[in-house]
Amino acid sequence: xxxxxxxxKRTFEIxxxxxxxxxxxxxxxxxxxxxxxxxWEHHPVHALVEGLGSFAAITAACLILILHRFKAVPxxxxxxxxxxxxxxxxxxxxxxxxxxPLFVWLHSTAEFVGGLLFLxxxxxxxxxxxxxxxxxxxxxxxxxxxxxxxxxFPDSLPAMQRGGQFSGTAQLLNVTGGVSFLVAAIxxxxxxxxxxxxxxxxASHCLLFGVSGIIFEQSQLWDxxxxxxxxxxxxxxxxxxxxxxxxxxxxxxxxxGSHESMQSAVAERSEQLxxxxxxxxxxxxMYRKLAEEYEGRSTEMERMQLATLNIAEDANDERExxxxxxxxxxxxxxxxxxxxxxxxxxxxxPLRAIENLALWIHEDANDVLPDESKRHLETLQQRIxxxxxxxxxxxxxxxxxxxxxxxxxxxxxEITHNVVxxxxxxxxxxxxxxxxxxxxxxxxxxxxxVMRNLVSNAVxxxxxxxxxxxxxxxxxxxxxxxxxxxxxxxxxxxxxERVFExxxxxxxxxxxxxxxxGLAIVRKVIDAEGGKIMVEDSESGGARxxxxxxxxxxxxRAENES
Amino acid sequence: xxxxxxxxxxxxxxxxxxxxxxxxxxxxxxNPVVHARNGIEGxxxxxKPDGVRKPRLILxxxxxxxxxxxxxxxxxxxxxxxxxxxxxxxxTSNLDEDRLAAYxxxxxxxxxxxxxxxxxxxxxxxxxxxxxxxxxxV
Numbered sequence: 001x002x003x004x005x006x007x008x009k010r011t012f013e014i015x016x017x018x019x020x021x022x023x024x025x026x027x028x029x030x031x032x033x034x035x036x037x038x039x040w041e042h043h044p045v046h047a048l049v050e051g052l053g054s055f056a057a058i059t060a061a062c063l064i065l066i067l068h069r070f071k072a073v074p075x076x077x078x079x080x081x082x083x084x085x086x087x088x089x090x091x092x093x094x095x096x097x098x099x100x101p102l103f104v105w106l107h108s109t110a111e112f113v114g115g116l117l118f119l120x121x122x123x124x125x126x127x128x129x130x131x132x133x134x135x136x137x138x139x140x141x142x143x144x145x146x147x148x149x150x151x152x153f154p155d156s157l158p159a160m161q162r163g164g165q166f167s168g169t170a171q172l173l174n175v176t177g178g179v180s181f182l183v184a185a186i187x188x189x190x191x192x193x194x195x196x197x198x199x200x201x202x203a204s205h206c207l208l209f210g211v212s213g214i215i216f217e218q219s220q221l222w223d224x225x226x227x228x229x230x231x232x233x234x235x236x237x238x239x240x241x242x243x244x245x246x247x248x249x250x251x252x253x254x255x256x257g258s259h260e261s262m263q264s265a266v267a268e269r270s271e272q273l274x275x276x277x278x279x280x281x282x283x284x285x286m287y288r289k290l291a292e293e294y295e296g297r298s299t300e301m302e303r304m305q306l307a308t309l310n311i312a313e314d315a316n317d318e319r320e321x322x323x324x325x326x327x328x329x330x331x332x333x334x335x336x337x338x339x340x341x342x343x344x345x346x347x348x349x350p351l352r353a354i355e356n357l358a359l360w361i362h363e364d365a366n367d368v369l370p371d372e373s374k375r376h377l378e379t380l381q382q383r384i385x386x387x388x389x390x391x392x393x394x395x396x397x398x399x400x401x402x403x404x405x406x407x408x409x410x411x412x413x414e415i416t417h418n419v420v421x422x423x424x425x426x427x428x429x430x431x432x433x434x435x436x437x438x439x440x441x442x443x444x445x446x447x448x449x450v451m452r453n454l455v456s457n458a459v460x461x462x463x464x465x466x467x468x469x470x471x472x473x474x475x476x477x478x479x480x481x482x483x484x485x486x487x488x489x490x491x492x493x494x495x496x497e498r499v500f501e502x503x504x505x506x507x508x509x510x511x512x513x514x515x516x517x518g519l520a521i522v523r524k525v526i527d528a529e530g531g532k533i534m535v536e537d538s539e540s541g542g543a544r545x546x547x548x549x550x551x552x553x554x555x556x557r558a559e560n561e562s
Numbered sequence: 563x564x565x566x567x568x569x570x571x572x573x574x575x576x577x578x579x580x581x582x583x584x585x586x587x588x589x590x591x592x593n594p595v596v597h598a599r600n601g602i603e604g605x606x607x608x609x610k611p612d613g614v615r616k617p618r619l620i621l622x623x624x625x626x627x628x629x630x631x632x633x634x635x636x637x638x639x640x641x642x643x644x645x646x647x648x649x650x651x652x653x654t655s656n657l658d659e660d661r662l663a664a665y666x667x668x669x670x671x672x673x674x675x676x677x678x679x680x681x682x683x684x685x686x687x688x689x690x691x692x693x694x695x696x697x698x699x700v
Contacts, residue, residue, distance in 0.1 A: 346625070348654050348676075349575055349625075349654055352575075352577070352578070352654065352675060352676075353575060353577035353578070356577050356578075356580075356581050357577065360584070388676070395656075
């Protein structure tokens with residue numbers, strides 16, 4: 001049989017209870033019939049049964065109270081405790097008595113009180129009365145009082161027996177109690193808040209009491225039915241006692257188990273702790289090692305820092321040396337400036353004086369001078385002029401490349417045209433400037449200086465009044481190659497390097513007035529701009545000067561020098 | 563010359579001084595010329611009463627011993643009595659620095675000795691035109 005829902009299950013249990021109860025009632029009825037005349041009057045056995053039952057009930061009540069302290073029972077425990085305690089007390093009084101009216105009275109009241117108190121579990125849980133802790137105490141005191149009063153005033157009790165049969169009052173008390181027990185049994189069977197074992201047990205307990213209350217009506221003192229329901233009651237008490245004992249044992253087992261698990265947990269924990277300690281020791285060792293390593297590292301770092309400092313110091317020294325070098329260079333430049341100044345002033349001033357004096361001699365005494373002296377005086381004046389030119393060009397050379405103008409893009413074609421115009425070559429010398437001369441990014445002054453010197457050189461050294469000068473350009477990767485070609489006498493191959501040196505001329509100075517500084521100045525300027533210059537034969541047998549000028553000039557030099 | 567302008571020549575070169583005097587003589591110009599050999603002498607003669615009669619004009623060389631031309635100009639422009647003097651620099655120095663420094667001190671002109679022709683004839687012609695055309699402070 002498969003039972004699906006809890007509802008079906010409980011219905012089945014109630015059905016079983018009813019069957020069981022009916023069986024008991026029938027067996028009692030049957031016993032009464034077949035052994036109607038059987039009597040076994042034995043007070044000690046009865047006292048033992050009732051006493052043990054009473055003891056079991058009171059003990060169970062106490063144990064449930066104890067269990068309650070561990071929250072091992074449902075909230076309605078108060079009524080169960082009250083019922084057990086009340087029944088236990090009254091049955092205790094009952095067990096101590098000899099058969100008589102008081103004897104029956106106490107038993108009946110025990111049944112009645114127990115049944116009614118068990119009905120207390122029906123009180124809805126939300127009412128305070130359902131779980132009031134005072135109920136067991138009040139019941140206990142009330143039952144004690146009832147028992148004592150019954151003992152003290154036995155005469156004022158209602159009649160319990162009438163002609164060998166139990167009286168109506170006794171039967172009413174017992175049947176009412178029994179019916180209450182039966183209702184309580186069904187309530188227990190229906191109760192969802194109890195686990196299966198408890199529910200079944202309390203249901204059985206109440207059923208036994210209920211049936212014993214019903215059977216009471218059929219029984220007489222000491223007969224078979226009488227002993228039957230006594231046995232049932234004893235069994236019921238035993239059930240509850242056993243249950244409670246089992247619960248206590250279970251609790252103890254649980255406690256032991258929890259103790260054990262606690263111990264094992266403690267052991268586990270301490271093991272973990274050991275492990276943690278071990279690990280922390282390992283960690284500590286590691287940290288110590290790390291710290292040592294770190295210390296080593298930091299020493300290394302310090303060494304490295306020291307090395308860095310040393311390097312920095314070295315670098316500083318190096319920079320100082322470089323500074324010194326550049327300072328020296330600046331000093332040299334300054335000296336050169338000073339020299340240029342001396343050349344321009346200190347050397348030229350006496351030269352001017354000499355020139356004046358020669359002039360005055362010429363003016364004042366030319367008539368009286370012998371012819372030879374006159375010629376000497378003329379030569380003297382010519383050399384004075386050349387000397388001044390040399391000094392001027394020396395000054396120009398020393399200052400060449402110093403003045404650069406403003407960096408920027410400019411048309412080389414335009415500058416070249418201006419240069420040609422400024423020089424003003426003789427009408428028969430044709431100067432052709434190619435249209436291909438590009439725009440470059442550079443300083444205009446050095447470029448103009450180079451172009452002016454080359455063009456004026458070409459004009460000066462043409463050797464005749466007519467000729468052709470061509471200025472062209474060719475674009476290379478990062479340079480522009482500018483060429484100035486003429487159809488003049490040209491430069492012999494063995495002199496081509498020498499023309500760029502200072503004070504070098506090809507012709508005697510008396511024939512072509514020149515200091516030999518022009519090309520030296522040109523090369524100096526081109527070198528400074530990062531270009532180069534060379535000379536070769538032109539197609540027409542003249543000279544072709546080609547200089548490479550950077551497409552984009554370095555501007556740092558100017559910034560450094562400025 | 564309609565007005566008697568005194569020329570103060572401050573130059574350590576005696577030949578240049580002689581050249582100027584010679585040129586004046588040659589042009590039959592009778593303007594008085596005072597010659598000082600350096601800046602200090604120039605200041606002395608300027609500060610002396612009747613040292614250099616006004617109206618006057620200074621021809622100043624730059625490179626001189628003791629006190630050079632630029633130092634002389636500095637003192638001159640700081641002196642409330644002398645700051646209005648008309649000064650022409652007459653020098654052989656073609657340095658940009660000198661030129662700029664001279665014009666910073668408010669000179670009337672910067673003249674290169676090389677450019678004024680032999681015997682300073684162009685210079686004297688310029689001075690002649692100058693004092694006839696330009697109004698003087700005094």
